[in-house]
Amino acid sequence: MKAPQCFETLVRNGLVDEVVSRLMSGKEADVYVVQSKGKLCCAKVYKEARTRSFSQLAQYQEGRKGRNSRQTRAMQKNTKYGRKETEAAWKNSEVDALRTLADAGVRVPQVYDYVDGVLLMEFVVDAEGCAAPRLNDLRLSEAKAREYYLELIQSIVLMLCAGIIHGDLSEYNVLVGSDGLVIIDLPQAVNASGNNNARIMLERDVENITAYFGRFAPELITTDYGKEIWKLYASGKLSTTSELTGSFEQSTTPADVNGVMREIDYARILYQRTLARKSLQS
Secondary structure (H helix, E strand, O other): OOOOHHHHHHHHOOOOOEEEEEEEEOOOEEEEEEEEOOEEEEEEEEOOOOOOOOOOHHHHHOOOOOOOHHHHHHHHHOOHHHHHHHHHHHHHHHHHHHHHHHHOOOOOOOEEEEEOOEEEEEOOEOOOOOEOOEHHHOOOOHHHHHHHHHHHHHHHHHHHHOOEEOOOOOHHHEEEEOOEEEEOOOOOOEEOOOOOOHHHHHHHHHHHHHHHHOOOOHHHHHOOHHHHHHHHHHOOOOOOOOOOOOOOOOOOOOOOHHHHHHHHHHHHHHHHHHHHHHHHHO
16 A cells, blocks of 8 residues: 555655555554564554544543653643643653563563654564454453453553553453463553552453453452552552452541541641741741
């Protein structure tokens, strides 16, 4: 097929020899199969903000920072320059997440290059060498559903231990490759320690895959890995070798509201005393 204009720089620099076909069109990007240096790869072309349909963008971008303090301030103030940097951060976040997760042992597509808003990465194939199907395209046996479910739960744990939450995980962005499940589509990946919505997104990711696999193995619906995983993470006890049970018991111990208020009052008094001392010294 004729190479779209977005590939001009990659073709000129010898990174893309030929655009073979368009693989899919998503809410934030179009994906092509390309020939690069003699082998088939995927090229993900990110859509501009004005044409992208991904909703509730702000909650995913919370906690993301620019490359320096000036960029971060501009992003927070939503200036013209800040919007440009926010757009760049949105695109770069997937590249960063894919590399981080690959280093952490999560099965994601291998990154080859990223140029002018185009991400060159591994073309994930099935056992026959064809484009790997998504989970949603398959009909699973109960045994296979349980196997894949536990595999994804372990991947979620590995991701969280690396400080990342997918944020939009479902049967639509998991490929069934020749070597197992491959997690894709990570531009909305969430910083687990820097986003106030992290717990909700982690639990939602788990709920999504639980609902899907529960169609084939109904007993999975009764599990509660999301809350269990987050509790271990929040308490600093989550590790890549944590033994999960799939159950969660909500604490019945009432919150010590009075104790919390005393701590707040104490901190406020200390702060006021510090200001008073500084005023006397000046």
